[in-house]
Amino acid sequence: MAGLRTNDPDGMRRRVLDAAFSAFCGQGYHATAMHELRTAAGVTGGALSHHFPSKKELVLAVIRDRVADAVERTWLAPLRDAPTTIEGVHSVLEAIAVELDRNQVVRGCPLNNLALELSGQDTEFRAAIDAIFGRWRAAVAEKLRADLEQGLVRPLDPGAAATLVVAAYSGAMAMAKAAQSAEPLRTCADQLAWALRP
Amino acid sequence: MAGLRTNDPDGMRRRVLDAAFSAFCGQGYHATAMHELRTAAGVTGGALSHHFPSKKELVLAVIRDRVADAVERTWLAPLRDAPTTIEGVHSVLEAIAVELDRNQVVRGCPLNNLALELSGQDTEFRAAIDAIFGRWRAAVAEKLRADLEQGLVRPLDPGAAATLVVAAYSGAMAMAKAAQSAEPLRTCADQLAWALRP
């Protein structure tokens, strides 16, 4: 036992969250054992339980830190930077489709996966997931509102249309996962553009 | 131990499938223990393992027998009987929304729930689920094709639009489950009608 060790609580927490995010979203919460996370993150049981006293607290941290971040980075930020909602939504879905083709495996939308598995399980899970869905819809609605003033989309209720956009993406991802193909995603991208066009 | 017993293999199988369908779709596959099913169905371990040698074979039977039937009865049959695709989709979603309000709890779409939890787990699961999605999309596409000839929908690709319809419903159900509210379902019903209108 070489007496050299460096305490790195932040890095330890980060590695655990990374491993947990990947496993929980990739194969599911209940399908993932804590010992898998230990080996995947290269962490001992003592360290793990020091940072996350229970599996429930761990997945809550994953939802609030990692899943929220993933939605923000892959969806909301690109959408905000896009010239219009239609172009933004289309290019985001296309980018994700390209990523799926490249990966050879469709793991599905992290938020969606955890939402369906955990929403019925625990009130705290449900609230954390619902909050992300809420921010998602709000961001799309805001972008639609801006386009609306310039006539870049057909006349619509921004909030309601945002719900359709998020729902269509979420459902397309579910089908893509079942089919192991990016085709539903691309199809919905086109159809959404059609539906929003002025 | 009164020596009276009546063998009822069909009824036994039916009760097990009912209990398994309810539990797997309501709380999840991995979240359901076999002993829960035993007590819920009033079945002994011996009888259960006689009809379904493993949990995997049980959920496969649930998907192929019960989930496929649920989709057919609550979705496809009403849609086929509706005068138009738009009215059919709208009334199906509204009917489901009413049901959710009445139940006080949103369990989500059975197919969707199992799709996201099991698609990544096993190839047989994935294939069984994908087959149902396929039939679903085909039924909507067929209805759209019929409407198309009579000008009851805007000009569109029936297959692609069917994908959007199923995706929007699936995603709306996911959001409804996270929000524990039927509102996303009603919103998407209206938005879909808007998008398909000639």
Place this chain on the structure above:
DNA sequence: CCAGAAACAGGATGATCGTCCTGTTTTCAT
């Protein structure tokens, strides 16, 4: 009526799961 198969009963079993517990080492304020 009578074997043989199917249906059912009920507990045993080994594996695995999440959590906890007792130590040891590192860090840091004083």
Place this chain on the structure above:
DNA sequence: ATGAAAACAGGACGATCATCCTGTTTCTGG
């Protein structure tokens, strides 16, 4: 420097879990 708190190590523990196994009862073809 030093004591206390935080960070980490590594195994133990009880509770499930899914499956299997040995019997017993009921059905069915001949």
